[in-house]
Amino acid sequence: MADASxxxxxxxxxNGEARTLQVYPMARLLDVLREELRLTGTKxxxxxxxxxxxxxxxxxxxxxxxxxxxxxAEGAEIKTIEGIASGEQLHAVQEAFIACGGAQCGICTPGMxxxxxxLLERTPNPSEADIRTGLAGNLCRCTGYxxxxxxxxxxxxxxxxxxxxxxxx
Amino acid sequence: MQTIGRPVPRKEGRDKVTxxxxxxxxxxxxxxxxxxxxxxxxxxxxxKKISFEGNxxxxxxxxxxxxxxxxxxxxxxxxxxxxxxxDEFINHPEEPILLLAHPDKHLLEEARRxxxxxxxxxxxxxxxxxxxxxxxxxxxxxxxxxxxxxEKGNVDEVWQSADFIIEGEYETGAQEQLYIENNGVxxxxxxxxxxxxxxxxxxxxxxxxxxxxxxxxxEDKIRVxxxxxxxxxxxxxxxxxxxxxxxxxxxxxxxxxxxxxxxxAEDMASTTKRHxxxxxxxxxxxxxxxxxGMEIDFVIDGGAYATLSAVVLSRGTIHAAGPYSCPNVRIKxxxxxxxxxxxxxxxxxxxxxxxxxxxxxxxxxxxxxxxxTGSGEKYLESVVGAEATADGRVRILAASTxxxxxxxxxxxxxxxxxxxxxxxxIEVAKPDTGAVPNSGPTVASRTCxxxxxxxxxxxxGLKQTLSGSGLLKENYxxxxxxxxxxxxxEQHGALKSYSKYKAPPGINWDDEKYEGDAYGAYAWAVYVAxxxxxxxxxxxxxxDFVAVQEVGKVIHPILAAGQIEGGVxxxxxxxxxxxxxxxxxxxxNNQMTNYIIPTAADIPPIRxxxxxxxxxYGPAGAKGIGELPMDGAAPAILNAxxxxxxxxxxxIPLMPESLIEALGGESG
Numbered sequence: 001m002a003d004a005s006x007x008x009x010x011x012x013x014x015n016g017e018a019r020t021l022q023v024y025p026m027a028r029l030l031d032v033l034r035e036e037l038r039l040t041g042t043k044x045x046x047x048x049x050x051x052x053x054x055x056x057x058x059x060x061x062x063x064x065x066x067x068x069x070x071x072x073a074e075g076a077e078i079k080t081i082e083g084i085a086s087g088e089q090l091h092a093v094q095e096a097f098i099a100c101g102g103a104q105c106g107i108c109t110p111g112m113x114x115x116x117x118x119l120l121e122r123t124p125n126p127s128e129a130d131i132r133t134g135l136a137g138n139l140c141r142c143t144g145y146x147x148x149x150x151x152x153x154x155x156x157x158x159x160x161x162x163x164x165x166x167x168x169x
Numbered sequence: 170m171q172t173i174g175r176p177v178p179r180k181e182g183r184d185k186v187t188x189x190x191x192x193x194x195x196x197x198x199x200x201x202x203x204x205x206x207x208x209x210x211x212x213x214x215x216x217k218k219i220s221f222e223g224n225x226x227x228x229x230x231x232x233x234x235x236x237x238x239x240x241x242x243x244x245x246x247x248x249x250x251x252x253x254x255x256d257e258f259i260n261h262p263e264e265p266i267l268l269l270a271h272p273d274k275h276l277l278e279e280a281r282r283x284x285x286x287x288x289x290x291x292x293x294x295x296x297x298x299x300x301x302x303x304x305x306x307x308x309x310x311x312x313x314x315x316x317x318x319x320e321k322g323n324v325d326e327v328w329q330s331a332d333f334i335i336e337g338e339y340e341t342g343a344q345e346q347l348y349i350e351n352n353g354v355x356x357x358x359x360x361x362x363x364x365x366x367x368x369x370x371x372x373x374x375x376x377x378x379x380x381x382x383x384x385x386x387x388e389d390k391i392r393v394x395x396x397x398x399x400x401x402x403x404x405x406x407x408x409x410x411x412x413x414x415x416x417x418x419x420x421x422x423x424x425x426x427x428x429x430x431x432x433x434a435e436d437m438a439s440t441t442k443r444h445x446x447x448x449x450x451x452x453x454x455x456x457x458x459x460x461x462g463m464e465i466d467f468v469i470d471g472g473a474y475a476t477l478s479a480v481v482l483s484r485g486t487i488h489a490a491g492p493y494s495c496p497n498v499r500i501k502x503x504x505x506x507x508x509x510x511x512x513x514x515x516x517x518x519x520x521x522x523x524x525x526x527x528x529x530x531x532x533x534x535x536x537x538x539x540x541x542t543g544s545g546e547k548y549l550e551s552v553v554g555a556e557a558t559a560d561g562r563v564r565i566l567a568a569s570t571x572x573x574x575x576x577x578x579x580x581x582x583x584x585x586x587x588x589x590x591x592x593x594x595i596e597v598a599k600p601d602t603g604a605v606p607n608s609g610p611t612v613a614s615r616t617c618x619x620x621x622x623x624x625x626x627x628x629x630g631l632k633q634t635l636s637g638s639g640l641l642k643e644n645y646x647x648x649x650x651x652x653x654x655x656x657x658x659e660q661h662g663a664l665k666s667y668s669k670y671k672a673p674p675g676i677n678w679d680d681e682k683y684e685g686d687a688y689g690a691y692a693w694a695v696y697v698a699x700x701x702x703x704x705x706x707x708x709x710x711x712x713d714f715v716a717v718q719e720v721g722k723v724i725h726p727i728l729a730a731g732q733i734e735g736g737v738x739x740x741x742x743x744x745x746x747x748x749x750x751x752x753x754x755x756x757x758n759n760q761m762t763n764y765i766i767p768t769a770a771d772i773p774p775i776r777x778x779x780x781x782x783x784x785x786y787g788p789a790g791a792k793g794i795g796e797l798p799m800d801g802a803a804p805a806i807l808n809a810x811x812x813x814x815x816x817x818x819x820x821i822p823l824m825p826e827s828l829i830e831a832l833g834g835e836s837g
Contacts, residue, residue, distance in 0.1 A: 040195035041188020043399070045349040046433040050761035053349055081188030094186040098178050101727035104735065105573025106185030107350040107399025113186055136770040139761070141347055141400050142573045144738030145769045147731050 012073045014039070015083030023070050030054045030065040032073075033080060041081035041110045045139070052138030055111035056080050062118045062137075081110035084117060092155040092162075093117050102151035104142035112138045116152050120159060126152070172585040173789045176727040177592045180577035181397070190397045193353040193369050198426035201355070202231065203274045204419045205281045205429070207267040208439060209259045212508040212754040213293035213307065216257055216286065219267060223283030230280060231270040231423035238418065239360075240385030244410050245378050250308070251474035251511065253383060253414045259288060260307065261473035261510045262755035263439035265411070270419040270427050293508035295754050297447050297468050300505040307473070308506035314471045315479035315504045317486045319683055322497030327462030331453030339450070340820040341803075343470075343512065343749040344443035344742075345756075347766055350399020352408055352440055353430035356416035363390030364417045370409035371401045372610035373568050377602045379410035380417060395600040401572040402739070406612050407476050407513050408440045437759035441513025442749060444469040444481055444504075448489070453497075462497035465489045471504045472511035478504040483542045484613075487687045488800070492536040509754040527702040528712075531808025533801040534695045538688030539793025540615040543678045546670055546689075552606035553623035555584065555631050557664040561651030563588065563628060564596040566665075567608040569620045571597075574795055575728035576616055582724055583621050583788045584628045590647055606667060614793030617724060618690065621788035623668045630666030673786040690784045690792045694718035696737070696801035699773075700809040707825035707832070709810055711741055711773045718797060719780040722790030729794060730777045736798025737775050742767045744803040748822045 003025075010021045014037060023032055033039045033056070042065060045053035049064040056065045057079040058072075084091045093116045096102065103109040112135065119126060119134035126134065131152050132145075140148065184190040219234075221227050235242050235256035242256065243249040255266050267284060271277040294305050300312045308314065328334060354368030364380055373393040380391045393413070398405065412429055419427040431440075446469045453461040467489050471478035486502040540546050554566035565584055571577045581595040598605055608620045631654075635641035638660075640653035657664045678685040699713040716733050723729045746765045750758045758764045783790025807818045816831040 034195075039188075040191070043192070043350070044194070045351075046761040048433070048760060048762055051349055085187055090183070090186065097186045098182040099176075101176075101179070101731045103179065103182055103185040104575070104731060105348070105350070105398065105400040106181070106190050107192065107348075109185050110188040132770045136768045139349060139766060139768060141349055141402065141739065141766065142735045143731055144734030144736070144775055145772050146734045146775055147727065148769070 008071070010070055010074050012075065013077045015079055021070070025071040026069045028066055029056070029068040029070050029073055032070045033065060039080050039082050043107055043110060045107070050139070051108070052115065053108050053111045055114045055138060057114060057118060060118070060121070062115055081114060084113060091117060092158045093120065093151065096151040096155035096158065100151040100154055101147040102143065108138060108140045112140060112148060116155065119152065120156055124156070124160065126156065172582045172592045173722065173724055174726065176725060177578065177582060179575065179728070180581060180597060181571065192350055192397045192399055193355060193367060194430045196355060196367065196396070198355060198357070201426040201428055202270040202272055202419065202423055203277050203429070204268060204270045204416050204427045205277050206265050206415060206435070207269065207281055207284045207286070209255065209262060209264045209266055209286065209288060211259055211288045211290050212262050212295070214259045214288040214290040216255065216259065216266065217289050218287040220285045221283065222285050223279070225276070225280045225283050227280070229271060231419055233268040233418045233422055237422055238383065239421065241382045243382065244414065245382040246375070246407055246410070246476055247479055248475040251476065253411065253418070261508050262753065263510050264473070265415065268415050268419050270423055293754060295507050295509065295751065297470055297505060297507070300470070300507050301468065301503070307508060312506045313503055314475045314506060315482050317483060317500070317502045317683055319486060319498065319500040322462070324462045324464050324497045324499040327453040327497050331461050332456040333454045335452045335454060337450050337819055339448045341446045342822050343445045344747050345437055345749060345764055346402040346404030346442070347764070348400030348402055348404055351431045351433060351436040352405065352412050353428070354409065354413045354416045355426055355428045356413060356420045357426045358384070358417040358421040359424060363392070364421070365392040365394070366413040366417060367394045367396050368409055368413055369398045369405060370395050371398070371405045371570050371572055371612060372409070373570070373600045373602050374607045375407060375610055376410045376413045379414060383414045384417070384421070392601065392603040395570045398570060398572045401611070403443070403513060403612065404441060405572070406610060433761060434759050437764065438756050439510055441476065441511055444471060444478065444512040446470070446485070460493055460495040463490055463495050463499070465500045467500065467502040469504050470507050470509070470512060472507060472509045474511045476511040476513055478512065480542065484538070487538065487542060488536070492534060492693065507754065509751070525704050527704060527813040528700065529702070529809045529811070529813025530697065530699050531805050531810070531812050532695060532697045533804035533808065535801045536691040536693050537614060537793070537797040537800055538691050539618045540688055541613050543687050544680055546615070546619060547672055549609045549670065551609040551620060551623060551670045552667055553608045553620060553627045554606050554665060554667045555624070555627040557631060557654035557658060558596070559655070559658060561654040562594050562596060563590070563631065564598050565624055565627070566598050566605040567620060567624065568600045568602065568605050569608045569616045570600050570611040572611060574616070574732060575725060576611070578728060579617055579621060579724045580624050583624050586789055587625045587628050588632055588650065590650060594647065614692070614795045614797065616795070617791050618784070618787045618793045619670065621791060622786065623670060625788040627666050627668040630668060631664060634664060634666060689786060690721065692718060692720045692792050692794060692797045694797060694801055696805040698802065698805040698809045700806060700813055702810060702813050702828070707828040709745055709806070709823065709828060711745070711806060714773050714775045714802070715778070716775060716798060717778045717780065719782050720794045720797065721784040721787050721792035722781055723779050724789065724791050729779065732794050733777045733798045734775045736796070737802050738767050738772050740799050740802030741772065741806065743799070744806045744821050745823055746771070748824055
C-alpha cells in the first residue's frame, strides 16, 4: 500500500503530452490539474461529485476529477478542456456552444463541453433523451439547459455532415 | 449594419468554451496566503473566550479579530448594523468571529478546526411569528427592519358590497442562489498602498463603499476589480463586501496577498439566500368578475441584520397586488429579524397564486418593474463613460458586471447600433473602480434598460464631440470614424464622454406617501405550465412550459431567451425541488447532494415567445428582463397542480410529502 503522507511519482498523459508528477497519492486529480499543471479550465463547484464542473476524461471515460485520487491516473490518458480544441480550431461542440448561447456565466461550461464531446463520441446520433441523460451529471444554474441541448444537436449535425463529406456513401 | 436584435457572438464566449476565462480561484499571486473564517456554531450569544488548541504551529498564522480593524467594524450598506467580525455578541449561526491566514491550505483547515470558541448562548428566535410577537427583541426596539403601507381608495367599504371574498395565506421558502462558482476574492492591502481587491461579484462599488469604512481610507486608496464571475443571481450583491473585507484585513496584517475562496458547504451555510416570506391576501370580487378591493399583508424574514431587506421589501410591496386594475387597495408589509444568517437579494420572485397520473394545466399573468424601486435610480445617479482607444475603437466604461447574463455583449450592441459601427469595434472595459465610473449595482433588472440607455448616450457624446470638432462628417464609414478618433486623440490627448442618469419625463415617486411611478417601465408576461402528478410517489413533474413576455425591444434574441429559460428553470426548482432545511437558524442541507436543483433530466421544454413593444426611454426601446421569469413559474405550476388534483397549495417548495398531506394521503 502507498503511504498517503509521502509523495509518489505518477506517469500519465495530459492532453496528449507525457507528464511525470511528484504528488501525494491521495491528492485530488482536480487539484493536481489546477495547481501543479496550472490547467485551470477544470473548475470546482461542489467538491463532492454532484455538479460536474470538474469533469475530465480519463481514458475516454467521463469522471468528476474531484473524486479521483491522482494515484488512479498512473498510466492513464487524461483530457481536460484545454485539450478539446485543435490549436486555434475549436471543436464543433465549442463552436456550437458559442453560436447557440450554451455558455452564460461560463463556470459549468468546461465540464459541460467535455460531457457533450464524450456523449457525441459514444452516441453519434443522440436522441433528446440521450442528450438529457448524457448531461444530467453536469449542473448549470444559468441556462435552464435549453440552449445547451440546442448546441449539442447543432454540433452533432455539423460532425455528421463533415463525416459524410469525408466518407461519401 | 444593424446589430440590435441579431444573435452576435457573446464577447467572452470563446474564452469560456475553451477554459481560458480566468475566475478568481484560477489566479495565484506571488507569496499569496490562503484565508479562512472561524464562525459561530451558536445562533445567539456572547463570546466568553477564544483559545487556540491542537498541535498547530500558531506562530506561523496571521490571526485577525475585531480588535485588528483599522476603521469601523461594520459592513456599510443601508444601515451600519452588521459587523465584519463579531466582537462580543453573536446574532446568527455562522457569524464570522476570527480570521486565519497561512500559505498551506490544508494546515489552514486543520487550524480553523482547532480554534475553540466559548460562547454563552442567549435565547434566539427563528420564525416570523416569534419575531412579530417579539418573543425576544433581537434587533432594534421591535425586530422590525422596515415596514411600508400603500393605501388606495377605501378598502374598508368594499367588503360589505362584495359578491365574493377570497382569502388565503401563502408561504415561500428560502432559496439558495447556487451559482456554480462559490464566493471568492484576493486582496492586497497595506497602510502605504491602500487596498485592492479582485473578486467574484455583482456590484464593485458596493464593495468599494464597504471597504472605505472598514479601513477609513480615502476613496482613491481603495480599488475593487471584478474578475470573471461564475453566476450571481442576487447572491453576489452584498456578500462580496464581507469576504472582500475579510481577505483585505488578513492582507493588511500579514503584508501578503490573501485569497479566500469558500467551499460549497461554507458558501451555502453562511451567505445570503432568498428571503422566506408569508403573505395574506383578502380579495373582494363582484359577480361579473371585477376586482373590488384587495387587502394584503406581506412579511419577509430578513435574518439577523438589515442588509438589503428594505429594498427587497419595497419591490415586494409594489408588486404584491399584481398586474390588475383594482380601485381599492391596502398593502402592509414588514421585514423582520430572526437569528438566521442575513437573507439577501435573489433574482426577485412573487408567488401570487389564485387549483394513477393526474395531469393539469395552469397559468399566471404578472409583471416586473425594471430598475431600482421608487426614487432608487434618482439616488444612484449612475454614470457611464465611453472613450476612444488609440486605434480608433470605442471602449465602454461601466461598473455593471458580466455575470453570465450578457452585459458585455448587449453594451457593445447598443453602442455599435448608436454609432452605426461594427459590433467588433466596441470593447467593454473590465469593471474596476480605479478605471470606470459608478454605473450602479448589477441588480434589479436595471442593467439593460437603465445602464444600457446611459451607454447609448455616452457613445453618442463621443460622436457629437467628433462632429463638433469638424473631424466627422454626417455620413461616415467605419474607417472614417476610426480616423476621426485617431485624429482627435492626436490633437487633444484623449476622447471621453460621460452620461449621467436622468429620470424620464413624467416619472415621479413620492417617498413619503409611497405613491407615484415606482418604475420607469414594467415587463409583462403570461406563463403556462403543464404538470403530471404521480399519485404513487406524489412527485410533481412539469411536462411543458410556455413563457410569453413583453420586454420592449429584444436586444439579443438568444441571450434574452437564455435569461428566460434559466429563470424559469430556477423557478421550477424553487417551486418543486429546492428545500432549505433549517435547524436553529442554520441551513443543515448545505450540500449539492441534499439541496437539489434541476438537472438536464428534470427540465421540461421551455418555449419562449417575445412580444416587442419598444419603450421610448430604453436603449433602442429595450426594458429589463433578468428577474421577470422568477415571478411567474411558481403560481403557474401550483395552478396546474390544483387543476390536476383539486388541491389548492399555498406554500413552496412543494415537496412530495406536503403533496401527500394536501391530497389527504389517498393513493391512486
